[in-house]
Amino acid sequence: MSVWVYGEQKSELGLEGTITRKLEEDLYEVFIGPQHPGSGHMRIIVRIDGDIIVEADPDMGYVHRTMEKLSEGREWIKNVPLFERMAIHDACNVTVSYVMALERILGIEPPPRAKYLRTLLCEINRIAAHLYGFGIFGVFIGHSTMYMWSFADREVMVELAEKLTGARLTHSYPIPGGARRDMPQDFPQAARKAVRYFRRRLDEYRKIFLDNPVTRKRLEGVGIIPKKIAAELGVVGPVARASGIKYDARLAEPYDAYDEVEFEVPVYEEGDALARAWVKFEEIKQSLRIIEQAVDWLEKHPREAPIHERFWAKAPPLWKKVFEAEGRVKLLPLMANLKLPPGRAMARSETARGEIVYYVESDGKTTPYRVRIVSPSARNAIVFKYIAPGYKVMDLPTIYGSIDYFPPEADR
Amino acid sequence: MPAKPVVKRLPARRGLFAGFKGNVDAITIGLKYLVDPKRFTLIYPNEYIKLDPGYRGFIVLDPKKCIHCSSCARICPAAAMRMIKRMEEDPKTGKPKMKLWPVINYQRCIFCGYCVDVCPTEALYTVPYHDIVYENMAEMDWSLETFVKPPEHPTAKEGIPVKYIVDEEKGLVKVRAEEVEEK
Numbered sequence: 001m002s003v004w005v006y007g008e009q010k011s012e013l014g015l016e017g018t019i020t021r022k023l024e025e026d027l028y029e030v031f032i033g034p035q036h037p038g039s040g041h042m043r044i045i046v047r048i049d050g051d052i053i054v055e056a057d058p059d060m061g062y063v064h065r066t067m068e069k070l071s072e073g074r075e076w077i078k079n080v081p082l083f084e085r086m087a088i089h090d091a092c093n094v095t096v097s098y099v100m101a102l103e104r105i106l107g108i109e110p111p112p113r114a115k116y117l118r119t120l121l122c123e124i125n126r127i128a129a130h131l132y133g134f135g136i137f138g139v140f141i142g143h144s145t146m147y148m149w150s151f152a153d154r155e156v157m158v159e160l161a162e163k164l165t166g167a168r169l170t171h172s173y174p175i176p177g178g179a180r181r182d183m184p185q186d187f188p189q190a191a192r193k194a195v196r197y198f199r200r201r202l203d204e205y206r207k208i209f210l211d212n213p214v215t216r217k218r219l220e221g222v223g224i225i226p227k228k229i230a231a232e233l234g235v236v237g238p239v240a241r242a243s244g245i246k247y248d249a250r251l252a253e254p255y256d257a258y259d260e261v262e263f264e265v266p267v268y269e270e271g272d273a274l275a276r277a278w279v280k281f282e283e284i285k286q287s288l289r290i291i292e293q294a295v296d297w298l299e300k301h302p303r304e305a306p307i308h309e310r311f312w313a314k315a316p317p318l319w320k321k322v323f324e325a326e327g328r329v330k331l332l333p334l335m336a337n338l339k340l341p342p343g344r345a346m347a348r349s350e351t352a353r354g355e356i357v358y359y360v361e362s363d364g365k366t367t368p369y370r371v372r373i374v375s376p377s378a379r380n381a382i383v384f385k386y387i388a389p390g391y392k393v394m395d396l397p398t399i400y401g402s403i404d405y406f407p408p409e410a411d412r
Numbered sequence: 413m414p415a416k417p418v419v420k421r422l423p424a425r426r427g428l429f430a431g432f433k434g435n436v437d438a439i440t441i442g443l444k445y446l447v448d449p450k451r452f453t454l455i456y457p458n459e460y461i462k463l464d465p466g467y468r469g470f471i472v473l474d475p476k477k478c479i480h481c482s483s484c485a486r487i488c489p490a491a492a493m494r495m496i497k498r499m500e501e502d503p504k505t506g507k508p509k510m511k512l513w514p515v516i517n518y519q520r521c522i523f524c525g526y527c528v529d530v531c532p533t534e535a536l537y538t539v540p541y542h543d544i545v546y547e548n549m550a551e552m553d554w555s556l557e558t559f560v561k562p563p564e565h566p567t568a569k570e571g572i573p574v575k576y577i578v579d580e581e582k583g584l585v586k587v588r589a590e591e592v593e594e595k
Binding site for chain 2 (some may be wrong): 072074075077078079080081082145152153155156159160162163166167170172178180181184190191193194197201204207208212213214216219244246248250254258259262263264265266267268269270274275278298303316319322326328329331332333335336337362
């Protein structure tokens with residue numbers, strides 16, 4: 001049985017204008033998605049021989065919203081709420097690198113307090129996104145307890161984010177030069193309680209999900225990506241780290257406060273679905289450590305506006321009054337029509353699913369000339385094509401859930 | 413102090429009773445929560461969440477403070493805020509004068525709060541509630557008369573205000589709003 005290779009531009013079935021081909025005998029073609037519960041807004045075309053996957057074609061693009069092109073018609077700051085819609089439960093991680101790229105073009109550096117605040121929200125988002133991933137993963141493999149638990153516990157992190165930013169999901173928190181709010185007075189206490197709760201709770205997660213023999217049987221040895229293949233495919237994030245690649249954007253190029261806080265980047269070498277689940281599990285623990293350190297730092301240092309001098313030095317007295325009363329950083333009206341000098345910048349950050357890269361080009365106008373986004377899910381989707389063949393159809397949800405593929409982020 | 417990568421190993425699953433122990437652990441945890449469940453379901457609309465004052469809910473205009481500068485309409489990322497022209501009597505001269513007033517279209521608003529933050533006189537403010545239902549789409553496009561007063565909050569009339577607080581033992585707990593405020 002030969003595996004079919006793309007590129008033959010002829011119609012074997014004689015249909016004009018469409019590329020068709022005859023399926024090999026004894027092969028079934030199964031269309032999983034886009035309406036199938038459990039494939040998200042995407043389709044995987046699977047060709048099976050009995051129960052074994054012979055070929056898998058990920059068919060992406062069902063939620064493509066032309067984000068890169070839309071951004072060219074909007075002013076710089078207005079793109080933050082737009083790009084957030086790639087992964088709303090991971091909003092700060094996804095937009096912080098866009099804002100960093102703008103800061104590089106402007107030639108400004110946010111004050112340390114803004115850096116810590118952003119880091120704090122990034123880690124809250126990371127935990128929430130990992131729990132979201134765990135929930136979907138759990139329900140994919142029929143473990144609905146995990147789905148219920150992680151979605152309920154995610155609410156703790158959403159509540160913290162709401163206290164910090166005023167919105168549950170689409171925070172629009174980072175702005176060029178800093179962050180939009182300082183933390184409220186009762187935040188540190190709530191954050192420490194949440195951290196202590198999660199430390200205890202994660203042990204229960206391990207017992208009911210990761211160390212549960214039923215789950216282990218379904219995850220162990222499924223979707224193995226060897227280290228060399230992982231590097232060749234160019235996968236990022238927990239998928240790469242589960243295959244033994246020591247790569248993390250926070251490690252390679254520490255941004256915000258990541259070079260000051262102490263944390264580990266967990267790496268596993270097995271490369272199977274279980275290792276990917278464990279990477280995420282260990283990352284939640286490290287994020288809790290970062291939250292603790294960030295809150296400590298923010299409490300110790302004086303409350304001052306977490307925004308660059310350029311947008312604060314000439315601000316009227318009302319700006320300072322509002323900040324002292326509510327912790328809200330008011331924006332100068334020039335933010336709406338902010339003009340960036342001509343130039344280009346790249347920035348990357350580590351989202352829950354892996355590294356996101358922004359290339360931003362400015363030609364001196366109030367809108368971008370070009371914004372290019374490389375999102376982690378788009379890079380990880382290749383796993384379906386090259387790793388899924390050889391496993392059973394039953395294992396496809398396991399592979400899907402373990403790489404935590406998120407279609408709106410991949411399609412942009 | 414920069415981060416460091418740490419290579420870890422998956423927990424080994426060896427021994428005759430390893431599977432047995434894992435099963436017992438999982439079932440014990442399940443039974444624990446069967447007996448003592450951790451629930452915080454909101455019985456809406458009999459209860460409603462009393463949100464913090466900093467919550468970014470519906471946006472309302474204070475007409476006394478507005479200086480007609482159009483900053484809010486310019487920064488709105490969803491083009492929900494727009495300026496309308498109104499002929500008004502000038503208090504100084506007594507002659508009619510054209511004035512610009514912001515109005516908001518809640519079909520488009522994404523509640524990012526940029527307009528509230530950019531307003532140079534704090535004429536825009538947010539109310540800490542979000543659950544307002546409209547019978548048709550046209551009602552969501554507010555006129556200036558609707559925009560100048562806080563919208564009616566029907567659930568607050570009937571429901572009991574509750575708050576969710578982070579708890580060390582149970583994660584989130586639902587408590588009566590009065591109990592939190594007393595502390």
